[in-house]
Amino acid sequence: MTSPAPLSPRLPSPLHEVDDERFGRRGLRLLLKRDDLIHPELIGNKWRKLVPNIGAARGRPLVTFGGAYSNHLRATAAAGRILGLDTTGVVRGEELAGHPLNPSLARCAADGMRLYFVDRSTYRHKHEPETLAALLRAVGAEGAYVVPEGGSNGAAVRGCRALGEELRGCADVVAVACGTGGTLAGLAAGLGPGQRALGVPVLKGGFLGGEVEALQERAFGGRTGEWSLDERFHFGGYARTTPALHAFADDFEDRHGVPVERLYVAKVLYGLVALAQEGAFPRGTTVTAVVTGRPFP
Secondary structure, three states: OOOOHHHOOOOOOOEEEEOOHHHHOOOOEEEEEOHHHOOOOOOOHHHHHHHHHHHHHOOOOEEEEEOOOOHHHHHHHHHHHHHOOOEEEEEEOHHHOOOOOOHHHHHHHHOOOEEEEEOHHHHHOOOOHHHHHHHHHHOOOOOOEEOOHHHOOHHHHHHHHHHHHHOOOOOOEEEEEEOOOHHHHHHHHHOOOOOEEEEEEOOOOOOHHHHHHHHHHHHHOOOOOOEEEOOOOOOOOOOOOOHHHHHHHHHHHHHHOOOOOOOOHHHHHHHHHHHHHHOOOOOOOEEEEEOOOOOOO
16 A cells, blocks of 8 residues: 655645735735645645545555646646556547647656546546546556546545644635635635635636535535635636736735746635725735645746
């Protein structure tokens, strides 16, 4: 059985206050929960979600899913290299097969991950038993441990509960960017009384609330903790950005010397600044942003 011990983390991750006049002039404090510093290769929530699944896999090969720029695929591939585990990534978009790999997928391949490209219709149905079984047969991994897209399942949500526990008594509102919702589900469960979690979805569609509730149901038996979503800051959807978002991220980096990942972290920071300007937080509120990743490459 493979132990995840070589993935030793820096926990609890650092919590830094930043002096930002956009918050200060409204009587607010802004803290950054630097989960990007947990591990050099399994960044932030990827460590928190993957390690419980690696333990559950008990040395079996890992099969997981993601898009062409998936942080989760890169983290899984890195974990496989570090631990000597076979990994396979099922990638959305059969049109990518036979073309040069983008830098994200090239990193996965360099770390030993086998990449299998599927059409988007099949990918949408990957959670259905018959489709999943066919995919596992196609990649020759019928006995593998399956980690869902984004790493979000009951084990991952329970792993992310520690993030909330680390922040008990440190903030009134804790905000995190959301892809599949697992980090928010666990974060909210770990926070203490009087604290609330705010999720900023990076995908559009308005479906994430149901996903978070379902994840909490699987992990804890029902909805847990105080949490909500603000759907306004996806900037067009997953992996999409705008010049305004890049300008905001550049400015934040200049102000505070913190590298800002664009697809997730920039969106939650932008959302918090907008909410502060709207007067969404009472004076005296301490707001924490979870820095779940760092720029790639």
